[in-house]
Amino acid sequence: xxxxxxxxxxxxxxxxxxxxxxxxxxxxxxxxxxxxxxxxxxxxxxxxxxxxxxxxxxxxxxxxxxxxxxxxxxxxxxxxxxxxxxxxxxxxxxxxxxxxxxxxxxxxxxxxxxxxxxx
Amino acid sequence: xxxxxxxxxxxxxxxxxxxxxxxxxxxxxxxxxxxxxxxxxxxxxxxxxxxxxxxxxxxxxxxxxxxxxxxxxxxxxxxxxxxxxxxxxxxxxxxxxxxxxxxxxxxxxxxxxxxxxxxxxxxxxxxxxxxxxxxxxxxxxxxxxxxxxxxxxxxxxxxxxxxxxxxxxxxxxxxxxxxxxxxxxxxxxxxxxxxxxxxxxxxxxxxxxxxxxxxxxxxxxxxxxxxxxxxxxxxxxxxxxxxxxxxxxxxxxxxxxxxxxxxxxxxxxxxxxxxxxxxxxxxxxxxxxxxxxxxxxxxxxxxxxxx
Numbered sequence: 001x002x003x004x005x006x007x008x009x010x011x012x013x014x015x016x017x018x019x020x021x022x023x024x025x026x027x028x029x030x031x032x033x034x035x036x037x038x039x040x041x042x043x044x045x046x047x048x049x050x051x052x053x054x055x056x057x058x059x060x061x062x063x064x065x066x067x068x069x070x071x072x073x074x075x076x077x078x079x080x081x082x083x084x085x086x087x088x089x090x091x092x093x094x095x096x097x098x099x100x101x102x103x104x105x106x107x108x109x110x111x112x113x114x115x116x117x118x119x
Numbered sequence: 120x121x122x123x124x125x126x127x128x129x130x131x132x133x134x135x136x137x138x139x140x141x142x143x144x145x146x147x148x149x150x151x152x153x154x155x156x157x158x159x160x161x162x163x164x165x166x167x168x169x170x171x172x173x174x175x176x177x178x179x180x181x182x183x184x185x186x187x188x189x190x191x192x193x194x195x196x197x198x199x200x201x202x203x204x205x206x207x208x209x210x211x212x213x214x215x216x217x218x219x220x221x222x223x224x225x226x227x228x229x230x231x232x233x234x235x236x237x238x239x240x241x242x243x244x245x246x247x248x249x250x251x252x253x254x255x256x257x258x259x260x261x262x263x264x265x266x267x268x269x270x271x272x273x274x275x276x277x278x279x280x281x282x283x284x285x286x287x288x289x290x291x292x293x294x295x296x297x298x299x300x301x302x303x304x305x306x307x308x309x310x311x312x313x314x315x316x317x318x319x320x321x322x323x324x325x326x327x328x329x330x331x332x333x334x335x336x337x338x339x340x341x342x343x344x345x346x347x348x349x350x351x352x353x354x355x356x357x358x359x360x361x362x363x364x365x366x367x368x369x370x371x372x373x374x375x376x377x378x379x380x381x382x383x384x385x386x387x388x389x390x391x392x393x394x395x396x397x398x399x400x401x402x403x404x405x406x407x408x409x410x411x412x413x414x415x416x417x418x419x420x421x422x423x424x425x426x
Contacts, residue, residue: 060345
């Protein structure tokens with residue numbers, strides 16, 4: 001479940017519903033990244049999606065993530081699709097969710113951890 | 120060729136085939152590619168021409184896929200093609216009272232959407248002729264629809280052919296059928312759920328039922344936005360609100376358990392449908408739709424859950 005996601009975890013398999021899709025930003029190496037807010041009954045979290053997949057995802061889509069991982073980006077816990085994993089749309093609309101707690105809210109603990117591991 | 124083989128081999132009156140077709144139509148229609156849809160339509164025509172028992176059921180399932188308030192090419196294609204089969208195979212249609220009633224309910228409702236372009240006007244004219252002929256030839260089969268027939272007829276009353284029909288309904292009901300005593304008789308008859316439901320596509324039903332059974336009050340905003348974006352975002356689509364409201368009043372009857380929980384109540388959904396309407400005409404039709412059962416409530420025959 002979303003609430004069980006912690007930084008550094010890998011091989012994550014989750015099912016969630018997409019609440020919002022953010023704007024596209026371009027990365028230095030020419031890719032497009034989009035941040036989407038997704039949720040299940042335990043809470044919500046942000047996921048970063050690259051290129052085509054990002055353009056295809058719509059709010060309301062129910063998606064299964066396989067082999068995902070989580071890490072902290074700019075102080076916020078974020079989900080990603082890992083190598084060998086993917087995002088599959090398995091339905092739409094018919095999933096109950098809770099928007100709170102939002103596990104991607106900036107977390108001072110995570111920021112501290114990051115600075116510690118860098119220092 | 121394949122069809123002929125299939126018909127020869129079948130031992131169950133094509134029952135399995137029919138069930139499979141209905142299943143595909145109900146569950147997967149939205150995902151089907153155009154060529155597949157064309158094939159299915161062809162198959163339906165063959166089934167009807169062969170007089171296969173149960174083809175009327177497939178016909179009704181197909182009609183259910185025609186979305187109200189939707190004038191995109193694919194939806195219009197569907198409306199046109201089903202109508203063509205029904206018109207061509209009129210003799211066959213006349214054998215099934217239920218099919219007559221469902222077809223009239225469907226196309227009377229769709230007439231409202233079909234205006235503006237030459238193509239739509241053309242379609243409307245065919246639909247008008249189709250409905251009028253069934254109403255005049257088999258009025259008592261159409262009577263089966265109940266009070267919503269009056270509601271639908273009111274919405275098309277300005278069309279000349281219907282204006283004439285209304286004159287007969289009001290002043291000369293016996294012309295239509297010896298058993299028809301007048302509008303009041305029709306208004307006192309409750310409309311069965313199957314008619315109220317037939318004007319919602321399976322996907323619309325799934326989503327509305329989900330909202331009224333699983334979503335908690337206070338949590339509905341995103342679901343409403345998504346539903347609205349998919350089905351209620353164009354000016355043409357406002358007419359759908361009436362169908363949705365009739366469905367919620369007449370088909371969605373939550374159990375006591377759900378009623379006493381914090382699940383999204385029906386009045387909240389209806390409030391949303393009424394307040395987000397962007398057309399005055401559609402809004403007033405929708406409000407009438409809400410009160411329809413209340414206006415003619417008969418404790419012996421009607422369900423309090425409708426009001």
